[in-house]
Amino acid sequence: MCVIRLSERVPTGIDGLDTLIEGGFPRGDVILVAGGSGSGKTIFSTQFIYNGATRYGEKGVYATFEEDSKTLKRNMLRFGFDLEKLEKEGAIKVVDLETLKGGGLSANVEYVLGTLNEINGKRLVIDSLTAFLSACTEKLEYRMLMHLIYRMLKTRGVTTIMTCSVPRGAKTLGLGIEEFIADSLLSLENSIDNLELKTRFLIQKMRGTDHSRRYHNVIVTDKGLQIVPFTIT
Ligand SMILES: Nc1ncnc2c1ncn2[C@@H]1O[C@H](COP(=O)(O)OP(=O)(O)O)[C@@H](O)[C@H]1O
Ligand SMILES: [Mg+2]
Numbered sequence: 001m002c003v004i005r006l007s008e009r010v011p012t013g014i015d016g017l018d019t020l021i022e023g024g025f026p027r028g029d030v031i032l033v034a035g036g037s038g039s040g041k042t043i044f045s046t047q048f049i050y051n052g053a054t055r056y057g058e059k060g061v062y063a064t065f066e067e068d069s070k071t072l073k074r075n076m077l078r079f080g081f082d083l084e085k086l087e088k089e090g091a092i093k094v095v096d097l098e099t100l101k102g103g104g105l106s107a108n109v110e111y112v113l114g115t116l117n118e119i120n121g122k123r124l125v126i127d128s129l130t131a132f133l134s135a136c137t138e139k140l141e142y143r144m145l146m147h148l149i150y151r152m153l154k155t156r157g158v159t160t161i162m163t164c165s166v167p168r169g170a171k172t173l174g175l176g177i178e179e180f181i182a183d184s185l186l187s188l189e190n191s192i193d194n195l196e197l198k199t200r201f202l203i204q205k206m207r208g209t210d211h212s213r214r215y216h217n218v219i220v221t222d223k224g225l226q227i228v229p230f231t232i233t
Helices: 041-055 069-077 083-088 098-119 129-133 139-156
Strands: 030-035 060-064 092-096 123-127 159-165 184-193 196-206 216-221 224-231
Touching: 030 041, 041 060, 041 069, 041 083, 041 092, 041 123, 041 159, 041 224, 060 069, 060 098, 069 083, 069 092, 083 092, 092 098, 098 123, 098 129, 098 139, 129 159
Parallel strands: 030 159, 030 184, 060 092, 060 123, 123 159
Antiparallel strands: 184 196, 196 216, 216 224
C-alpha cells in the first residue's frame, strides 16, 4: 500500500485553475466535473491527462464513453493535444468503453483498473460517469461498486476526474451518489449573455482546500480551455 501525503497537490496545468485551488487537486481524490452539453468537460479532462503526462511525469488513463476514442483524439488534436503520440510513447492510454458495454459494469471497471495497473497510471478520467453508470440497473450494486472504486483509487493514490452530464435546468446531478463519491465538485455552466453563449466555472466543493468561491469565466481558444482567474461580479 502506498502512503499518501495529505498535503500533496496534483497540478492540473489548466491555465488559471491551480492558483484557485492551492496548487492542484489533493492526491488520490475523486473530482466530479459537472456541466451541460458543450460546457467543456471533455476538453478540461483531456488537459488534466495531457498535462500530467507531458509536464508532471504522471501517466494517465482516459476512459471515454461519450465519444469514441478516434473522435476524441481528432477533436483534441485541434488544440495541439496529440493523444495518439503519447499513447505510442506509453505515457497515457485512451480506453474506448463503448465496445465493452455488453460485458456490463463490472467488466468495464475491471478493464479500467487493469489498464491503470498496466501503465502504473496516477491520473484517471471517466468521461462520463453518467454513461458509465447507465450500464448498471441495480441501485444497490451501483452504490457498492462506486464505494469499491473510490476506496481502490484512494489507496493507490490515483487522482480521478469523473464527468457528469447535467441536463439543462436540472437542480441536482441526478447520480444520487455525489455526496460520498466526490471529494470535489466543479461545475461548468453554459448561459446566454447578450445573445452570446458563455461558460462560467464554479468550485462548489473541494475537501481540504481553501478554494475560490466565485464564478470565473471559461474561454476556449486554439490552445484549449482556460479559466479566467479574475472574478465575475
Ligand atoms: N477548436 C475549438 N476552438 C474553439 N472552441 C472549441 C473548439 N473545439 C470545441 N470548442 C468548444 O468546446 C465545446 C465542446 O467542449 P467539450 O469539452 O466537448 O464539451 P462537453 O464534454 O462538456 O460536452 C464546443 O461546443 C465548442 O464550444
Ligand atoms: Mg464530453
